[in-house]
Amino acid sequence: MxxxxxxxxxxxxxxxxxxxxxxxxxxxxxxxxxxxxxxxxxxxxxxxxxxxxxxxxxxxxxxxxxxxxxxxxxxxxxxxxxxxxxxxxxxxxxxxxxxxxxxxxxxxxxxxxxxxxxxxxxxxxxxxxxxxxxxxxxxxxxxxxxxxxxxxxxxxxxxxxxxxxxxxxxxxxxxDPIGVEVAGACKNVIAIACGLAIGAGLGENARAALLTRGLAETTRLGLALGGRPETFAGLAGLGDLALTATSPRSRNYALGLALGEGATLDELMRGRSSVVEGAATAGAALLRANRHSVELPIAQAVADIIEGRATIRDAMRGLLARPFKAEG
Ligand SMILES: NC(=O)c1ccc[n+]([C@@H]2O[C@H](COP(=O)([O-])OP(=O)(O)OC[C@H]3O[C@@H](n4cnc5c(N)ncnc54)[C@H](O)[C@@H]3O)[C@@H](O)[C@H]2O)c1
Ligand SMILES: O=P(O)(O)OC[C@H](O)CO
Missing domain, CATH: 3.40.50.720 (NAD(P)-binding Rossmann-like Domain)
Known part of the structure; x- marks a missing residue:
């Protein structure tokens, strides 16, 4: 045995x-x-x-x-x-x-x-x-x-x-434990952003853009911390993001969805026993990214909303106002 x-x-x-x-x-x-x-x-x-x-x-x-x-x-x-x-x-x-x-x-x-x-x-x-x-x-x-x-x-x-x-x-x-960890942690933040977009009526094009650009910023952070690029196309990267950032059964996506539809964070968190990891990880990922001079615009928007620094409208407007640049 x-x-x-x-x-x-x-x-x-x-x-x-x-x-x-x-x-x-x-x-x-x-x-x-x-x-x-x-x-x-x-x-x-x-x-x-x-x-x-x-x-x-x-x-x-x-x-x-x-x-x-x-x-x-x-x-x-x-x-x-x-x-x-x-x-x-x-x-x-x-x-x-x-x-x-x-x-x-x-x-x-x-x-x-x-x-x-x-x-x-x-x-x-x-x-x-x-x-x-x-x-x-x-x-x-x-x-x-x-x-x-x-x-x-x-x-x-x-x-x-x-x-x-x-x-x-x-x-x-x-x-690649580092890449796997960064991917698993950040997908929850990106899932909140994707839920927000659908809840606020921004449409499925917007969600696909957030998912893809979310994977790009997650990869930037992962590489800066020593992760390997191929990890982000794997199960812990794209695989988990595809599941979590498109399904209302995800607690992170569902939180974003409800916030986007107008619920308050207080209402959604009050009396709740199950965890929504992305809510705490958004700010934590930013803290870590700042130390490595890595930009995480989507995590920044999620943290600003969750931590009460911006409305959903202002945070989304901020994302849309970013300068055009090469993909990558
Ligand atoms: N649920 C899933 O489908 C799933 C899948 C993969 C990974 N995860 C990850 O697994 C981890 C746990 O998630 P979960 O879904 O099992 O949680 P959950 O929401 O189902 O349950 C919360 C758990 O947290 C425990 N808890 C609360 N306060 C605590 C404390 N002070 N100290 C220790 N434990 C405390 C509770 O006793 C409970 O066991 C999370 O990081 C989550 O992202 C969850
Ligand atoms: O319900 P979520 O958003 O915590 O996601 C659960 C798992 O991490 C999905 O892989």
Missing amino acids: SAPIAILGAGAWGTALAIALARDDGPVRLWARRADHAGWLQQSRHNDAYLPGARLPDSVTVTNDLDQATNDASVLLVVTPAQHVAGLLQQLKRGDAPLLLCAKGIERGSGRLLTEVARELAPSRALAVLSGPTFADEVAAGKPTAVTIASDDDPLAASLVARIGSPSFRPYRSP
Whole structure:
């Protein structure tokens, strides 16, 4: 029997990954932050709060005890929202099981990528990143899905692909964790912009333009941070952007759509438990881009709207007033 896999975070994505990775040959432990939630999940096998309709297989054990979840695990999947990854890593005991970072975002305040957070807070552990076009409910339902697993450590990436892959959950290996992280984080910001455009009635041409120029600015940032150009045409880049920036089932796109239709951010965020990563990442990406003198006009527009510095109309007008230039 293989060593256990620990999945840290019992929102929609952690739950879907637990279901996808549950096998007869190795147990899966799912860590939930709240004791009452862990107890309910373990007993009912359902996660109505975050992933209604899915059922946890018997080989998944749910706990809110981090030591119990991680003890003897072969790999720890980090699946909390990006802004809580540092808090989680600070609670982890020292150990040598690798981390597979599955959250998509850049840290607010510091502009750090999650691999940079992990390198500082869990220096003894090898790192890999999992990203790509993955609506959790489809993964939980066993629908065909392809992802990227990226690491500087190719044997680690290969062993994770072997442990995690199945006919319906197909990981592709990549040597570019930085590019994969930047792509996964920024697509959420671009998805908000695309939702805004449709919600505000600007049309599908505008959305296609935002998606394409969004990929161009994401690529600029990724390259400045050391990513590889081909990553942005891959699953974590174009693949995830195509999914997220066109589907009302994306929480990021849906937030933009509702804002564009006239809802306020306050109304949309009040009482909400599920995460909209792009809202925090817009400003964090800008912070990081400014340090590298990289321009992110679309992320700037999204951050200006989200952080209350511009109306949607003014931000969109600002984008349209930019000087004409060569494509690239
Ligand atoms: N849902 C998806 O389809 C999907 C797919 C791929 C990647 N992701 C990424 O996975 C990450 C998690 O998203 P999700 O959809 O599972 O979240 P979710 O919105 O379903 O659930 C939110 C989770 O955040 C947890 N949480 C709230 N406050 C916290 C805190 N202070 N510390 C630790 N955890 C806290 C909640 O307990 C809950 O587990 C995000 O970065 C998201 O972009 C999600
Ligand atoms: O619902 P979203 O916008 O958080 O997107 C979920 C996944 O990241 C899609 O790949």
